[in-house]
Amino acid sequence: MSTAERSFEKNFTSDLLIQALACSPAPTALYSGEDIIIRFANQGMLELWGKDASVIGKPLMEALPELEGQPFLGLLQQVWHSGKTYSVSGAPAKLIRNGKETLDYFDYEYRALLDESQKTWCILNTALNVTSRREFFQQIREKEEREQALNEEMAATLEELTFTNEELSHSIQQLAQSKEYVRAIIEQAPVGIAMLKGPDLLIEIANPAILKTWGRTESEVIDKPHELIRPELRGQPVNGWIRDVYETGIPKINNEFVVKLHHHGGLREAIVNSIYQPIFSGNGEISGVLIILEEITQQVLERRKNENDQQMLALAIDAGELATFYYQPGTNLFSGNLLLKNWFGLSSSENLDLSIALEVIVPEDRERVASAIAHTLSTNSDGHYFIEYKIRNKTDHKIRLLQARGRVFYDTKGNPLSLNGTLRDITEQKKEEERKDDFMGMVSHELKTPITSLKAYLQVLQRMAVKEENLMQQNTLEKSLKQVDNMAAMINGFLNVSRLDSGQMHIEKKPFDFQLFFSEIEDEVLSVIHTHKFIFNTSGPLLVSADREKISHVIHNLIGNAVKYSPIGTAVTAEYSVTDDHHLKISVTDQGQGIAEEDRERIFERYYRAKDIQSTSIAGFGIGLYLCKEIIELHHGRIEVQSSPDQGSVFSFVLSLDGETFNL
Numbered sequence: 001m002s003t004a005e006r007s008f009e010k011n012f013t014s015d016l017l018i019q020a021l022a023c024s025p026a027p028t029a030l031y032s033g034e035d036i037i038i039r040f041a042n043q044g045m046l047e048l049w050g051k052d053a054s055v056i057g058k059p060l061m062e063a064l065p066e067l068e069g070q071p072f073l074g075l076l077q078q079v080w081h082s083g084k085t086y087s088v089s090g091a092p093a094k095l096i097r098n099g100k101e102t103l104d105y106f107d108y109e110y111r112a113l114l115d116e117s118q119k120t121w122c123i124l125n126t127a128l129n130v131t132s133r134r135e136f137f138q139q140i141r142e143k144e145e146r147e148q149a150l151n152e153e154m155a156a157t158l159e160e161l162t163f164t165n166e167e168l169s170h171s172i173q174q175l176a177q178s179k180e181y182v183r184a185i186i187e188q189a190p191v192g193i194a195m196l197k198g199p200d201l202l203i204e205i206a207n208p209a210i211l212k213t214w215g216r217t218e219s220e221v222i223d224k225p226h227e228l229i230r231p232e233l234r235g236q237p238v239n240g241w242i243r244d245v246y247e248t249g250i251p252k253i254n255n256e257f258v259v260k261l262h263h264h265g266g267l268r269e270a271i272v273n274s275i276y277q278p279i280f281s282g283n284g285e286i287s288g289v290l291i292i293l294e295e296i297t298q299q300v301l302e303r304r305k306n307e308n309d310q311q312m313l314a315l316a317i318d319a320g321e322l323a324t325f326y327y328q329p330g331t332n333l334f335s336g337n338l339l340l341k342n343w344f345g346l347s348s349s350e351n352l353d354l355s356i357a358l359e360v361i362v363p364e365d366r367e368r369v370a371s372a373i374a375h376t377l378s379t380n381s382d383g384h385y386f387i388e389y390k391i392r393n394k395t396d397h398k399i400r401l402l403q404a405r406g407r408v409f410y411d412t413k414g415n416p417l418s419l420n421g422t423l424r425d426i427t428e429q430k431k432e433e434e435r436k437d438d439f440m441g442m443v444s445h446e447l448k449t450p451i452t453s454l455k456a457y458l459q460v461l462q463r464m465a466v467k468e469e470n471l472m473q474q475n476t477l478e479k480s481l482k483q484v485d486n487m488a489a490m491i492n493g494f495l496n497v498s499r500l501d502s503g504q505m506h507i508e509k510k511p512f513d514f515q516l517f518f519s520e521i522e523d524e525v526l527s528v529i530h531t532h533k534f535i536f537n538t539s540g541p542l543l544v545s546a547d548r549e550k551i552s553h554v555i556h557n558l559i560g561n562a563v564k565y566s567p568i569g570t571a572v573t574a575e576y577s578v579t580d581d582h583h584l585k586i587s588v589t590d591q592g593q594g595i596a597e598e599d600r601e602r603i604f605e606r607y608y609r610a611k612d613i614q615s616t617s618i619a620g621f622g623i624g625l626y627l628c629k630e631i632i633e634l635h636h637g638r639i640e641v642q643s644s645p646d647q648g649s650v651f652s653f654v655l656s657l658d659g660e661t662f663n664l
Contacts, residue, residue, distance in 0.1 A: 018040060021040065021042055022040075022042045022043070023042075024042060024044070025044060025254060025255045025256065025257075026044060026126055026127075026128060026253075026255070027042065027044035027045035027047075027048045027126065027127045027128070027129075028040075028041070028042045028044065028045055028124070028125065028126050028127075029041040029042070029045045029124075029125040030122055030123065030124060030125070031060065031076060031080075031122070031123045031125065032121065032122050032123070033080075034077060034080060034081075035059040035060075036059060036060040036061070036073060036076045036077065036080070036123075037057065037058070037059055037060075038055055038056050038057065038058055038059075038060060038063055039056070039057075039122070040056065041053075041055065041056055044255060045125075045127065048095070048127060048129060049063075049064055049095060050095055050096055050097035050098065051063065051064070060072070060073060060076070061073055064095070064096075066094060066095060066096045066101065067093075067094075070093065070094060072093070075110060076110055076123060076125075079110045079111075079112050079120070079123055080112070080120050080123060081120070082112070083112045083114055083118065083119070083120045084112060085109065085110065085111045085112055086109070086110045087107075087108070087109035087110070087111075088107070088108060088109075089107045089130070090105050090106075090107065090130055090134050091105065091106055091107075091108065092104070092105055093105070093106055104129055104131045105129070105130050105131045105134045106127045106128060106129055106130060107127070107128045107130050108125065108126065108127040108128070109124075109125070109126050109127075110123050110124075110125055111123065111124040111125075111126075128253060132191050132275075132292060132294065133275060133277075133292065136189065136191075136193070136292060139185050143185070186205055186207050187207050187208065188207075189207055189209065190209065191209055191292055191293065191294045192207065192209040192210025192211075192212075192213050192214075192291070192292070192293035192294065192295070193205070193206075193207045193209070193210060193290070193291065193292055193293075194206040194207070194210050194226075194290075194291040194293075195279065195288060195289075195290055195291075196226050196242065196246075196288050196289045196290075196291065197279075197287060197288035198287070198288065199246070200225045201225060201226045201227065201242060201243075201246065201288070201289065202223055202224065202225055202226070203221045203222055203223065203224055203225075203226055203229065204222075204223070204288070206218060206221050206222065209293075210291070210293050213261065213270070213272070213293055213295045214230065214261060214262060215261055215262035215263045215264070215268075216229075216230075216262065226239070226242065227239045227242075230262070232260060232261060232262045232267055233259075236259060236260065238259065241254075241276055242276055242289050242291070245276045245277070245278050245289050246278065246286055246288070246289050247286075248278075249278045249280075249286050250278070251275065251276060251277045251278065252274075252275070252276040253274070253275050253276075254272070254273065254274045254275075255273050256271055256272075256273065256296065256300060257271070257272055257273070257274060258270070258271055259271075259272055270295055270297045271295070271296055271297045271300045271301075272293055272294060272295050272296065272297075273293075273294045273296055274291070274292065274293050274294075275290075275291070275292040275293075276289055276290075276291055277289065277290040277291075277292065278290075321339070321424075321425065322339070322422040322423065322424055323336055323337060323339040323340035323343055323402075323422065323423040323424075323425075324336055324337045324339075324340065324420075324421070324422055324423075325340055325357075325404075325406070325419075325420070325421055325422070325423060326418060326419075326420050327354060327373070327418060327419040327420075328417070328418050329377055329416055329418075329419070330417070332353045332354050332355075333352070333353060334352045334353055334354045334356070334357045335352060336352075336423075340423060343391065343393065343400060343402070343423070343425070344357065344360045344391060344393065344394065345360065345393040345394030345395035345396065346360075346394065354373075358370060360391045360392060360393070360394060361389055361390070361391050362389070362390045362391065362392055362399070365389035365390055368387070368389065369387060369389050372385065372387045373385070373419065376406075376408060376419060377408060377416045377419060381408070383407050383408035383410070383416075384406075384407050384408075385404065385405065385406040385407065385408070385419060385421055386403075386404065386405050386406075387403075387404050388401065388402065388403045388404070388426070389401075389402060389404070390402070399427075400425050400427050401425070401426050401427045401430050402423045402424065402425060402426065403423070403424045403426045404421060404422070404423050404424075405421050405422055405424075406419050406420055406421020406422070407419070407420065407421065454484055455481065455484045458477055458480050458481050458484060459481065461473070461477055462474065462477040462478070462481065465477055507546075507547045507550065507631075507634045507635060508547050509545045509546055509547055509635075510545065510546075510547075510548065511543055511544070511545045512543075512544060512546075512548050513541060513542070513543060513544075514541075514542040514543070514544045514576065514584065515538050515539075515540060515541045515542055517544075517548060517551075517552070518536065518538055518574075518576060519536075519538075521536075521552060521555055521556065521559075521574075522534070522536040522574075524556075525556075525559055525574075529559075529563055531563065531568045531569070532562075532563055532566070532568065532569065532570060532571065532572050533569070533570070533571040533572070534571070534572050534573075534574070535571055535572070535573040535574070535575075536573075536574050536575070537573065537574070537575035537576075538575070538576065539575075539576060539577045539578060542576075542578065542584065542657075544584060544655065544657065546635055546655060547631075547635070550631045550634075551631070551635075551655075553627075553628075553631065554628045554631055554632065554639075554653065555574070555586065555588070557624045557625070557627070557628050558574075558588040558628065558651045559572060559574060559588055560624075561590075561624065561625070561651070562588050562589075562590035562592065562649070562651075563590075565590065565592040565593055565649075566590040566591050566592030566593070566648070567591070567592070570590070570591040570592070571590075571591060572588065572589070572590050572591075573587075573588070573589040573590075574586075574587070574588050574589075575587055575589075578657070579654070582657055583654050583655065583656055583657060584654065584655045584656075584657055585652055585653075585654045586652060586653055586654075586655075587650055587651070587652035588650070588651050588652070589648065589649070589650045590648050590649055591648045592648055592649060593645070593646060594643045594644050594645045594646050594647045594648055594649055595641065595643040595644075595645070595649055596644075596645055597644075600641055600643060603625055603641060604625050604626055604628075604629040604639065605626060606623060606626040608626075628653070632653045632655070635655055635656075636656060637653055637654050637655040637656065638653065638654055639651070639652070639653040639654075640652060640653075
């Protein structure tokens with residue numbers, strides 16, 4: 001053995017074989033064990049299956065459940081036990097690609113690889129999608145059958161009519177029509193087809209699809225040598241492949257082959273699937289080459305873009321320390337990424353159903369989460385899921401507070417297929433908010449007394465300025481009192497949040513005339529705010545049972561926000577009306593900067609301020625709308641916002657007129 005041969009044998013390892021298989025353009029996979037475990041699958045096989053690399057290491061039927069009821073598992077197990085290779089051509093297979101079941105036909109082989117004791121240690125699976133080829137040859141076979149029938153009919157006719165020239169002419173005409181019919185099939189084929197004949201490989205047929213891919217016209221190529229008429233292929237392997245097929249009779253198949261093609265006088269790069277098939281004459285000699293060509297440039301680029309988007313999404317999820325979850329109601333399967341399993345104390349290989357995940361949720365939150373999932377999947381839901389709950393890790397018993405967001409995906413009939421979403425650990429955030437609340441509550445209590453005293457002193461000075469008719473002092477003191485009132489309102493807001501958290505905020509409902517109440521608010525607003533135009537629309541006398549003071553706080557807050565976030569001189573409209581289902585609806589509409597969609601979902605959260613608002617100089621702590629929401633919900637009502645950037649906003653809340661509870 002030479003030195004080169006010994007070096008080759010030394011370095012020719014199983015890893016190199018796996019690398020070679022991974023680089024193969026033909027779909028290839030390796031299986032082992034009676035359960036047919038997927039040990040290797042190259043990119044071609046993963047794309048054929050419509051799966052990604054996560055299926056490697058799984059049993060075949062677990063990775064591709066759509067194969068249930070099809071013969072592949074039985075055949076593989078038979079090969080595993082017998083050690084005999086099984087191969088088949090043009091066999092059907094149903095697979096799931098992009099969530100859709102497809103039926104294709106394949107040439108595939110299950111080859112048993114035997115160890116020294118002649119026992120199977122591995123099965124090599126190679127496959128080739130021959131759906132297009134099968135359809136084409138089916139058409140060719142049908143054509144040949146028709147031609148055969150026609151030939152038989154012609155022979156009978158010739159025999160019956162004593163081979164007259166008239167009948168012979170008629171038969172020749174029919175044969176010509178049959179050839180034209182075959183040509184019509186090729187012309188209308190959805191893939192590119194060309195037929196090359198003779199040793200010069202003259203282009204006999206080229207359908208519109210292949211001419212478009214080649215960047216040529218029919219008059220340029222018909223009856224001309226393929227190699228001569230397509231000089232752009234020089235330096236590329238295509239002509240060599242075609243010549244090899246003609247000389248050897250062995251077909252050549254390429255998947256996702258990159259080729260440079262003629263385009264408007266220059267070259268363009270394209271990605272194609274191609275088949276070069278020898279054509280045999282009646283005496284078994286090779287008479288030409290059949291080319292079947294499908295350009296897949298756009299599909300491959302879109303697939304690569306999708307793969308890149310998936311990678312970017314995965315990076316964003318990792319950077320945001322988000323756990324992801326997936327729940328399939330049809331099978332009760334619940335799965336998630338590694339971070340979710342770490343939080344829940346589950347092994348990375350553990351298969352879950354929803355009940356196992358619910359067991360990790362603390363008992364006081366468990367039923368609430370199950371109900372929220374059921375509601376989100378129900379027919380009367382908008383398909384959006386949002387909830388906060390605590391879990392206790394099964395391994396280290398650590399408690400986490402999680403915030404879950406998700407949405408439902410539906411099939412074409414509107415039935416829920418899955419609930420997908422993310423989980424965020426907000427344990428530290430909530431602790432920080434509690435510390436902030438405690439601080440705000442303490443500071444608010446401490447500031448309330450000096451603010452009250454300061455206001456009293458300013459009122460005394462104001463009365464003295466009125467007696468002395470000192471207009472400058474009156475104006476200054478009026479502005480000072482206004483700022484003190486603003487400070488007092490802010491402190492009261494913090495106190496109300498503190499009372500709300502401690503359960504000390506109570507709603508005292510009493511009947512009152514809403515029209516009179518609304519007029520009082522109008523007088524207060526018009527006497528204090530002179531920077532905007534106000535429109536107050538009423539709907540006549542209306543008796544309402546609610547906490548008058550707290551509803552007044554809500555309306556004043558909504559009007560104040562409308563003033564803060566809309567240009568000076570624009571209109572602010574406040575109105576109320578009775579809905580068709582006998583509820584009171586109060587709305588405040590502005591002509592301001594509007595609210596982006598991502599902010600609308602969180603605008604009522606405590607301490608939350610919209611991103612575009614945060615960039616301005618408008619003061620605020622993000623508790624006003626949160627307090628409004630809590631007050632309305634304590635009334636068993638609901639509050640909402642409709643808005644879009646630069647289109648203004650409409651804040652509205654709805655209260656019951658007869659005391660029933662809203663389905664929030």
